[in-house]
Amino acid sequence: MKLFESIEIGGIQVKNRIVMAPMTSHYSRNGLVTERMIHFYQERARGGVGLVTVEDGIVDYPLGKNTDNPLAADHDRCIPGLTRLSQAIKKEGAKAMLQLSHAGRRAGYLSSRTMHLTRTGGRLPVAPSPLAHPSPGHVVPRPLSVNEIDDIVKSFGQAARRTVEAGFDMIGLHCAHMYLLGQFLSPWANKRKDAYGGDLESRLKIVLDIIKRINDEVGPDYPIVCRMNGQEPEEGNTAEELRYIAKVLESHGVAALHVSVGFGNILWGKNFIPAEATMGMPEGCIVHLAENIKQAVSIPVIAVNKIRHVDFAERVLQENRADMIALGRPLLADPYWVKKAQQGRWDEIRPCVSCCQGCVGNIEKGRPITCLVNPILGREKTDRIRPVKAKQTKRILVLGGGPAGLEASIVASQRGHRVMLWEKKMDLGGRLKIAAKPPWKTELSEFMAFLHQQAVNEGVQIVLNRAADVDAVQLENPDVVVVATGSRPHIPEFAVKSNGLLKTVEEILNDGAAALGDSAVIIGGGLVGLETAHYLLERGKTVTIIEMQDTMGQEMPAITRIPLLLQLGEKGAQLIVQAYASELTPNAVKIEVKGEEKLISADFVVLCTGDEADPELAAELSGYGIPVHVIGDCRQPGDMLAAVRQGFMVGRVM
Numbered sequence: 299m300k301l302f303e304s305i306e307i308g309g310i311q312v313k314n315r316i317v318m319a320p321m322t323s324h325y326s327r328n329g330l331v332t333e334r335m336i337h338f339y340q341e342r343a344r345g346g347v348g349l350v351t352v353e354d355g356i357v358d359y360p361l362g363k364n365t366d367n368p369l370a371a372d373h374d375r376c377i378p379g380l381t382r383l384s385q386a387i388k389k390e391g392a393k394a395m396l397q398l399s400h401a402g403r404r405a406g407y408l409s410s411r412t413m414h415l416t417r418t419g420g421r422l423p424v425a426p427s428p429l430a431h432p433s434p435g436h437v438v439p440r441p442l443s444v445n446e447i448d449d450i451v452k453s454f455g456q457a458a459r460r461t462v463e464a465g466f467d468m469i470g471l472h473c474a475h476m477y478l479l480g481q482f483l484s485p486w487a488n489k490r491k492d493a494y495g496g497d498l499e500s501r502l503k504i505v506l507d508i509i510k511r512i513n514d515e516v517g518p519d520y521p522i523v524c525r526m527n528g529q530e531p532e533e534g535n536t537a538e539e540l541r542y543i544a545k546v547l548e549s550h551g552v553a554a555l556h557v558s559v560g561f562g563n564i565l566w567g568k569n570f571i572p573a574e575a576t577m578g579m580p581e582g583c584i585v586h587l588a589e590n591i592k593q594a595v596s597i598p599v600i601a602v603n604k605i606r607h608v609d610f611a612e613r614v615l616q617e618n619r620a621d622m623i624a625l626g627r628p629l630l631a632d633p634y635w636v637k638k639a640q641q642g643r644w645d646e647i648r649p650c651v652s653c654c655q656g657c658v659g660n661i662e663k664g665r666p667i668t669c670l671v672n673p674i675l676g677r678e679k680t681d682r683i684r685p686v687k688a689k690q691t692k693r694i695l696v697l698g699g700g701p702a703g704l705e706a707s708i709v710a711s712q713r714g715h716r717v718m719l720w721e722k723k724m725d726l727g728g729r730l731k732i733a734a735k736p737p738w739k740t741e742l743s744e745f746m747a748f749l750h751q752q753a754v755n756e757g758v759q760i761v762l763n764r765a766a767d768v769d770a771v772q773l774e775n776p777d778v779v780v781v782a783t784g785s786r787p788h789i790p791e792f793a794v795k796s797n798g799l800l801k802t803v804e805e806i807l808n809d810g811a812a813a814l815g816d817s818a819v820i821i822g823g824g825l826v827g828l829e830t831a832h833y834l835l836e837r838g839k840t841v842t843i844i845e846m847q848d849t850m851g852q853e854m855p856a857i858t859r860i861p862l863l864l865q866l867g868e869k870g871a872q873l874i875v876q877a878y879a880s881e882l883t884p885n886a887v888k889i890e891v892k893g894e895e896k897l898i899s900a901d902f903v904v905l906c907t908g909d910e911a912d913p914e915l916a917a918e919l920s921g922y923g924i925p926v927h928v929i930g931d932c933r934q935p936g937d938m939l940a941a942v943r944q945g946f947m948v949g950r951v952m
C-alpha cells in the first residue's frame with residue numbers, strides 16, 4: 299500500500315506516509331514537558347506513525363498562548379524536557395517535529411467567570427491589526443509595531459534553535475487556524491498599510507522573515523514544514539491566492555505543506571468546516587483543499603481532517619490528491635492505527651467517532667484531553683493497552699450489553715477470564731445504540747460495532763434476550779458479577795401523572811414518534827434534548843425546547859453545540875431558556891418563564907431531564923454474598939466517556 303511507502307521531506311527519510319497531526323494535549327505543566335506527555339507521544343510513535351508532530355510550542359509565553367496550558371518553546375529551560383520527548387519518539391523509529399506557534403489575537407480570550415485575560419496573564423493580546431477575533435469572548439488586540447514584529451521573528455528563530463538542540467528532525471511552522479502567522483497572511487485579519495500588510499507580498503513578509511531567521515539560526519538545510527489554511531473566510535485569501543502562498547513558501551525552501559482549515563469555532567452558519575470536522579461531516583471533507591495546494595507545488599503535501607478509515611486514506615494517496623495523510627483524533631482513539639492498518643487488522647482499530655467530547659471539549663475547559671472511545675488516553679504509562687494476565691482465571695458474568703458492559707467484558711477476556719454477557723434485549727448497544735439515532739450521530743454505531751466485534755474476537759459468550767434476576771445469576775454461579783444494566787428515566791413530580799402525553803427519549807428514537815401528533819415539547823435542553831429535537835424536526839414535527847439554565851447544551855463543546863443550535867434554529871425549533879415546567883395538562887405543558895406562567899400546546903412531551911441510577915439488582919446480588927461491580931449508567935447516569943472508562947477499569951482489576 300502507498301500509505302506504507304517511505305517518503306523524503308527536506309532530505310529526511312520518513313518510513314511511511316502517515317503523520318501524527320499536532321494536538322495540544324494540556325499534558326504539559328507550566329509549559330514544560332511532563333512524563334505523561336512523553337508516554338503519550340511515545341505510544342503513538344510505537345504504534346507505527348512515520349512522523350510525529352508535537353503540539354504547538356509557543357514562542358512567546360504567555361502572550362502567544364493558544365489555550366490555557368499549552369507547551370512552551372520560548373526559553374532554554376524548555377530544552378531538557380523537549381530533548382527527552384524527541385528521544386522517546388525517535389527511539390520508536392518515528393521522525394519528530396515540533397510545531398512552533400504564536401496565537402496572536404486568539405490569545406485574547408476574556409474568561410466570563412473571572413473577567414480576566416487568563417491566557418496572556420492580563421496583558422492585551424497582539425495582532426497585525428486592532429480587530430478582535432470574532433468568536434465570543436475575544437478582546438480587541440493591540441497592533442504590533444515593526445520593532446515588535448522583529449522581536450517575534452527573533453522569537454521564532456530562537457525557538458527553532460531550541461527545537462534543533464532538543465534533537466527534533468524538523469520544525470513545524472503554524473501558519474494555519476488564524477493564529478498570528480495566519481492572521482498576517484489573511485486580509486480578513488490583516489488591515490495594515492505598512493511593509494507587513496496590504497498586498498499579498500507584504501502579508502507574506504513576516505513568514506518569509508521567520509523562515510530566513512530560522513535558516514540563519516539552524517542552517518539552510520534543516521526542514522521546515524508549514525501548516526497553512528486551505529480555505530479562508532470570504533474576506534480572506536482566495537483558493538488562487540492560497541496556491542500562490544504555497545508556491546512562495548516552496549521557493550523559500552519550505553520542505554512540505556500541511557493543509558488544514560478553521561478559524562476558531564466560528565462561521566458555521568456559512569458552511570465553513572472547522573479544524574476538527576465533527577460527526578455527520580463526510581470523511582476527508584477538506585482533502586480537496588490539499589489537492590488545490592498540491593497543484594501548485596512539487597514538495598510533499600499533507601492532507602488532514604476526519605480521515606479515519608485505512609481504505610479512504612490509501613485512496614487519497616493513490617489518486618494523487620496528497621502525498622501524506624495526517625491523523626489527529628484517530629491516533630488519540632487508537633495509537634496503534636498504523637500498525638493495525640499495516641498488518642491488515644483493520645477491524646481492530648478503535649474508531650474515533652468525531653464527537654470532540656473528550657479531546658476538543660476538554661481543551662475548551664482547560665483540562666487535559668481524554669477520549670470517548672479510548673479509556674487509556676493520557677494514562678499510557680499506568681494503564682497498559684493489553685492488561686497483564688490475571689493470576690487466577692475467574693468466571694465473570696456481565697449484565698448489560700451497553701458500552702460499559704462490553705468494554706469490561708473485552709478487557710476481562712483479554713486478561714484470561716471466562717466471560718459471559720447477558721443482555722435483556724434482542725441486540726447489544728444499550729444507550730450507545732439509541733445515541734446513534736439522531737442525525738449527525740451515525741459514527742457512534744461504528745464504535746458499537748467495534749465493541750461487539752472485539753467481544754466476539756476475545757471469546758466473550760454473548761447471550762441476548764436474557765434478563766437478569768438473583769435466581770438466574772445464582773444458578774449461573776459466577777465468581778464475579780458486573781452490573782452494567784443502565785439507568786431509568788428520572789420522572790419529575792409534575793410529570794408523574796402524564797395522561798399518556800409523556801414519552802421517553804428511547805421510545806421516540808425507536809421510531810415512536812411516527813404515530814404521534816405534530817407538535818412536541820421537549821423538557822430539558824441538554825445534549826439529549828437538543829439531539830432529540832433534531833431527530834423530530836427531521837421528521838417534520840414542530841418542536842419547543844424548555845430549559846432551566848440560561849443556555850442550551852451547556853455540557854457540550856462549542857464545536858458541536860453551536861452548529862446544532864444553528865441547525866435547530868434554521869428548522870424552526872423554539873428554544874425557551876430559564877423556564878420551568880410545572881404541570882402537564884391533557885394537551886399542553888404549563889411553564890414558568892421569568893415569573894410568568896405560559897401554556898405550550900403539545901401532542902406529546904419528551905422528558906430529557908436526565909436519568910437516575912438503578913442500583914436495585916446490584917444491591918440484591920450483594921445481599922446474597924455475590925461479589926459485584928457496578929459500572930456505567932447504573933452507577934452514575936449520563937456520561938458515556940466515564941462509562942467506557944469504568945468498564946475498562948473493572949476489567950482490569952478483576
Ligand SMILES: Cc1cc2nc3c(=O)[nH]c(=O)nc-3n(C[C@H](O)[C@H](O)[C@H](O)COP(=O)(O)O)c2cc1C
Pocket residue numbers: 319320321322323353354397472474475525558573574575602603604605624625626627628657658661667
Ligand atoms: C485536542 C486537539 C488539539 C489540537 N491542537 C492543535 C494544535 O496545537 N495545532 C494545530 O495545528 N492543530 C491542532 N489541532 C488540529 C489537529 O491537528 C487536526 O488538524 C484536526 O484534529 C483534524 O484532524 P483529525 O480529524 O485527524 O483529528 C488539534 C486538534 C485536537 C483534536
Ligand code: SF4
Pocket residue numbers: 627628630631649650651652653654655656657658668669670671672
Ligand atoms: S473524544 Fe471523540 S473525537 Fe476526540 S478522539 Fe475520542 S472519539 Fe475522537
